[in-house]
Amino acid sequence: MAALERMIYVDDSxxxxxxxxxxxWVEFAPDRWSSVLRTWLEMRKxxxxxxxxxxIQELHTTEYVNGRGRISRRFPERHRHGEVEYxxxxxxxxxxxxxxxxxxxxxxxxxxxxxxxxxxxxxxxRSDTYAALVHRFEQELHxxxxxxxxxxxxxxxxxxxxxxxxxxxxxxRRVLEDxxxxxxxxxxxxxxxxxxxxxxxxxxxxxxxxxxxxxxxxDFLAERDPRRSPREI
Numbered sequence: 001m002a003a004l005e006r007m008i009y010v011d012d013s014x015x016x017x018x019x020x021x022x023x024x025w026v027e028f029a030p031d032r033w034s035s036v037l038r039t040w041l042e043m044r045k046x047x048x049x050x051x052x053x054x055x056i057q058e059l060h061t062t063e064y065v066n067g068r069g070r071i072s073r074r075f076p077e078r079h080r081h082g083e084v085e086y087x088x089x090x091x092x093x094x095x096x097x098x099x100x101x102x103x104x105x106x107x108x109x110x111x112x113x114x115x116x117x118x119x120x121x122x123x124x125x126r127s128d129t130y131a132a133l134v135h136r137f138e139q140e141l142h143x144x145x146x147x148x149x150x151x152x153x154x155x156x157x158x159x160x161x162x163x164x165x166x167x168x169x170x171x172x173r174r175v176l177e178d179x180x181x182x183x184x185x186x187x188x189x190x191x192x193x194x195x196x197x198x199x200x201x202x203x204x205x206x207x208x209x210x211x212x213x214x215x216x217x218x219d220f221l222a223e224r225d226p227r228r229s230p231r232e233i
Contacts (some may be wrong), residue, residue, distance in 0.1 A: 002174070004030055006148035009189045010136065010179070011198035012126070013062075015205050018027045019119035021129045022204065022230065024112040024197030026189065032107035040188055043101040051076055052093065058185045061198035064091035092212060095174045098195055099220035110221050112200030112230035127160035134164045134175060141174035149176045156181040160173070194223060200230040 008027040014020045028036050048052040052074030063069030069086030079090040102108065113133055117125040132204040134150070141148050152161060156179075165178045199221055202213035222228045 002145050002147050004149065004176075005144065005146035007033060007151070008143065008221045009151045009182075009187075009193040010133075011153045011184070011190060011193035011197045012130075013194075013201040014202070016122055016161065018116065019122055019125060019203070020114060020116045020201070020205055021122070021126045022112060022197055022201045023130060023133055024193060024195075024200045025110065026102070027109050027111070027155045028107050028194055035190060036108050037175075039105045040101060040192060043097065043137075046186070047094065051090070051094065059094070059098065059191045059195070061095065061195050062106045065095050065198075067091055083208045094121040094211075095195070095216070096113055097190075098219075099199065099216055100194065102195065102224060103220045105224075108224055109226065110196045111227065112196060112217070112225070113130055113233040114200065114204050114230055115144060115233055123160075127164065129233060130161060130185075131164040132169065134168070136233065138168055138173070138175050142172075142191070145176050147176055151187075151190065152179040152181050153187070153194070154181050155183070196223070204230055 006027050008025050010023055010025040013022040013024065036135070041055070044055045048055055052072040052185040054073060057071050058207050059071065060069065063107045065088070069091065070087070071094070072090065075085050076090065079093070102110065113129065115125055137148055152215055156162070162178045165175060168175060182190050184194060199213065199217045202210045203217040208216050217230065
């Protein structure tokens with residue numbers, strides 16, 4: 001009898017102006033849920049002690065690595081020069097700490113896929129890419145005679161995610177239910193998926209503004225990814 005083997009937390013990233021869509025995820029077996037979350041929460045406590053970032057503060061990668069997110073309540077002196085606070089340098093320190101935690105979390109796997117098409121058809125590209133990803137999950141689970149469940153950031157208002165799941169054959173399905181939507185403001189696991197998705201985007205779309213992150217996926221996440229790099233789908 002097939003058993004639930006994969007809990008998959010997915011988030012999206014990309015570059016709308018070029019038509020690039022990226023999905024990244026973290027996953028683990030159900031019996032690893034508490035240990036994976038505990039490892040991440042221990043890191044969040046360190047961020048509070050050392051950098052003044054509250055445990056309940058949402059870590060949205062695009063915001064803090066670009067210096068826009070004011071996520072610290074005690075800005076560290078090492079990133080203050082004279083009267084100037086260097087929030088971008090601070091945010092990138094936070095990103096490296098988070099990536100290092102993912103790298104060494106036992107029982108955790110990550111992955112990412114991408115597709116690029118006409119920017120004028122971005123919504124279609126996004127829905128087609130997600131449907132292809134769900135189909136890939138379905139095939140992998142079928143090969144292992146296993147079941148999985150997918151969690152997504154958001155409120156569930158985008159019907160394309162529901163459509164992708166309901167397009168699977170009901171009597172053969174291995175991906176259970178529609179995607180279960182979680183608010184990333186309150187989900188540490190979705191914040192982990194956000195970091196993976198953003199790192200995959202930086203690896204694929206190597207524009208100069210993100211040069212510091214071009215190798216983040218390879219340096220920190222590849223060993224947790226069975227495919228070792230983001231893959232076009």
